[in-house]
Amino acid sequence: MTGQVRTVDGRVAGRRGQATRQKLLDCLSEMLSSSPYRDVKVIDVARKAGTSPATFYQYFPDVEGAVLEIAEQMAAEGAGLTDVLAERSWVGKAGWQAAQELVDGFLEFWRKNDAILRVVDLGAAEGDKRFYKIRMKILNSVTNSLTDTVKDLQDKGKVDKDVNAAAMAGSLVAMLASVASHQKGFSTWGVKQAELKPNLALLVHLGITGKKPTK
Amino acid sequence: MTGQVRTVDGRVAGRRGQATRQKLLDCLSEMLSSSPYRDVKVIDVARKAGTSPATFYQYFPDVEGAVLEIAEQMAAEGAGLTDVLAERSWVGKAGWQAAQELVDGFLEFWRKNDAILRVVDLGAAEGDKRFYKIRMKILNSVTNSLTDTVKDLQDKGKVDKDVNAAAMAGSLVAMLASVASHQKGFSTWGVKQAELKPNLALLVHLGITGKKPTK
DNA sequence: CGGTAAGCTGACGGCATGACAGGACAAGTG
DNA sequence: CACTTGTCCTGTCATGCCGTCAGCTTACCG
Structure with a gap:
């Protein structure tokens, strides 16, 4: 029902991929708690997760998209x-x-x-x-x-x-x-x-x- | 009571200055109604007001600052x-x-x-x-x-x-x-x-x- | 061991930011 | 009218983020 987790360019995410994806989400969550929404930058989230912005864009179209994902999980x-x-x-x-x-x-x-x-x-x-x-x-x-x-x-x-x-x-x-x-x-x-x-x-x-x- | 309107660098704004300042505020207001807060850029506001980003920064420290100004007027x-x-x-x-x-x-x-x-x-x-x-x-x-x-x-x-x-x-x-x-x-x-x-x-x-x- | 797909990143053009110096302009002065 | 003064605006620039791509590395499988 939920379907597989996919990257933006259509590949299916494996174990490792899902882990980094999740890490990015967690870091984004933290960022949102500590600084105003308007100032949350992709590059900061990526840095915090110990990865690069390009990786972020592999899993999410933009910050909004990632936020929706977090909200979905919460729901x-x-x-x-x-x-x-x-x-x-x-x-x-x-x-x-x-x-x-x-x-x-x-x-x-x-x-x-x-x-x-x-x-x-x-x-x-x-x-x-x-x-x-x-x-x-x-x-x-x-x-x-x-x-x-x-x-x-x-x-x-x-x-x-x-x-x-x-x-x-x-x-x-x-x-x-x-x-x-x-x-x-x-x-x-x-x-x-x-x-x-x-x-x-x-x-x-x-x-x-x-x-x-x-x- | 309200004090004079001042530019960021401390000069007092005259008639013309106040007009452009107000125009910037109006355009920002419009912008906020038509696109998400996160995507409102100084350069767009400036363009809409027929002026340049530099002018915007002469009157407001940043977008937030301008928003506060609008809110203040509203109040x-x-x-x-x-x-x-x-x-x-x-x-x-x-x-x-x-x-x-x-x-x-x-x-x-x-x-x-x-x-x-x-x-x-x-x-x-x-x-x-x-x-x-x-x-x-x-x-x-x-x-x-x-x-x-x-x-x-x-x-x-x-x-x-x-x-x-x-x-x-x-x-x-x-x-x-x-x-x-x-x-x-x-x-x-x-x-x-x-x-x-x-x-x-x-x-x-x-x-x-x-x-x-x-x- | 070779093939295939997943996973990551360096690098790049493009654009926004924010600061400054200097030009345009209006108004007052001799 | 020239000159001065102070306001007002913008061209330009260094910096930094955005979003994309090609290409490298890693993991998995027969």
Whole structure:
């Protein structure tokens, strides 16, 4: 299904090739964490990986292409977000707990992968299809799960019918993502992480169930 | 207050100088709307402005510097967001209206300035102080106003005391900003703008007042 | 051991960067 | 009108990154 890993000029990559390819990706990842996206140069990545720029171009069309690759890996292995939500009840105290754990898991996931995520976010915001597809892929597990939850509650008559489940879920997820990327901004602003989380959880709970949580 | 406009090498810019400087900024703005941030080159901006790269470097240290300048202008002139909220009541039907108008105004503002805003967002997410200061400046009017509203409702006993007003306001604003940048993402996802807005307004209302709106 | 494909790199033309010195230009002065 | 002054712009240049190619080295296989 995944197909073989191929070089730009069509050869199939063998063991050694895949290793250098991966090393390049790792180094790129590191670079993205330590310097602004705009200043990440192919030559630096190559140097850091102990190889030459030409090698980089053998495996990736450009920096963007490599970033997409990293994001793809993250989306694949990083089920990360999936299990945060599996089959949870949103009624009563369990609901409050679900909201809290969702927030926790989400922020943690974002913190771990912030460098790539903000590049993906930029690409998506710029309207690049490849980027917003992968962004969706990453957020899908959470968004879909939340959407289903809302629909479910609507069927049971616990949530107003005029709520658009997908829009609500998407908005909440967007909020979490945005807050996660700008945590530093919040703290200079005088809001500590510890204070932030319960408020986010509260908003999530309000959004999903329409009611204040019972704690 | 603003001080004189100065060139990089310290001279004060006269009438003609300010004009070309502004032209460069305008062209940069356009460029940012039409091509990815990473690919915006000084030479292109200069060409578009009918001048040379050397001229660009006379007025700005680099592309980042110029972007900050544009953002600063936007923050200054673009009170834009301020009047969306002036002295509004959040009780009863008025509250629902306030929420709707806030969402409307916010999305509109973002749509108008999306190109610069997403670059500012990136800079802020990357931890650049200059960028997140200006981001705060832009969002401050709304955030502060919302914060005050929440505090006010808390004083009147209408909102739980354990809500952190600033965290709540900040989170809601972050949500609006994020959704605004990714509207295209939402639409490929099957959620139309018209459906999005009321849901955002609902969330804002829930967050601020803790209650469902009376429509 | 020879053939084949994978893997890597030196080298190169092309282009962007960023600095400088000097020319063009407007405005004020005697 | 010539002269001065200070602003404004650009030609040019050294430097460095980009992206490609030909060609060399290495690994694998019969």
